[in-house]
Amino acid sequence: MKNIKTKIVVFISTILVGFLIATNYNFEGSSSTLSLNTKEYQNAVETKNNLTKQVASLRQINSETQVKVNEYNNSDIDNVKILEDMNMQVADYGRLTGINEVKGPGLVITINDGSINEKEDDESTILKKYLHDSDMAFVLNEVRYAGAQSIAINNYRISPLTGVNCYGPYLIFEDKTVEYAPFNVYVIGNPETLKASLFEQGSFLNQLLIRGLSVEVAIKDEITMPASNIGNMEYAKEYINK
Incomplete structure (x- = not known):
């Protein structure tokens, strides 16, 4: 008889617990049910995925930062080593932005207006044989x-901030510097790869040749480029996402 009573109590308790779970009972005197429509469910999934990506990104940043901190905290790394590391980073940024003088192998692409035949060339043909600022912009982008x-x-x-305009036989840049034709475009990089890409079928340099402009290219073992003056960043300030 005692065993039967025990089984009945267990059975009733099981039913009660199942009911509480089904109704999402909060054990504080109130119950609620959760029901999401299709749009709400999709939004919840999207929010979860975005949070997961953010967590993964923050973990990666934290891991990279921790590695750097560990390097600086390492007893084998003194102030001289840290200074050398910082100077190397500054040098890398200087090469990328153009504020440092650089040298290396590459190409020299010489571009000049085409020969004009005033007796045979109409106005449209003559304009096509001139190099315009839009042409130079395309050349820079392709390079x-x-x-x-x-x-x-x-x-x-x-530099990354360079802008160019055309006024007759010369180009003028955003800082009012003027360069006259013929225009020698110096490019540092892998010479063979650059040449193959710049003169492949349908390239813009090939289009300039078809229009009648003079385009010549020479491979150089070493090219030295001056530093640029990218100017004062008066309006663009560093943004730190908090």
Whole structure:
């Protein structure tokens, strides 16, 4: 009889617990049910995925930062080593931005207006044989895409902020520097890779040749480029996402 009573109590308790779970009972005197429609469920999944990505990204950043901190805290690394590391980073940034003079192998692409035949060429043909600022912008973009690591036009170093305009036989840059034709585009990078990419079928340099402009290329074992003056960053300030 005692065993039967025990079984009944266990059975009733099981039913009660199941009911509490089904109704999401909070054990504080109230119960609630959770029901999401399709849109709410999709939003919840998207929110979860975004949070997961953010957590993964923060973990990666934390791991990289911790490695750097450990390097600096290592007893074998003294102030001289830290200073050398910082100087190397500054040098890398200087090469990338153009504020440091650089040298290396690459190409020299010489571009000049085409020969004009005033008796046979109409106005449209003559305009096509001139190099315009939009043409130089396309050339710079194509050179970068081909793998250029540093670029200069004549004696003017191209930086990430360089803008160019055309006024007749010369180009004028954003800081009012003027360079005259013929334009020698100096490019530091892998010479063979650059040449193959810049003169492949459909490239912009080939289009300039079809239009009648003069385009010549020479491979150089070493090119030296001057530093650029990228100017004062008056408006763009560092943003730290808190």
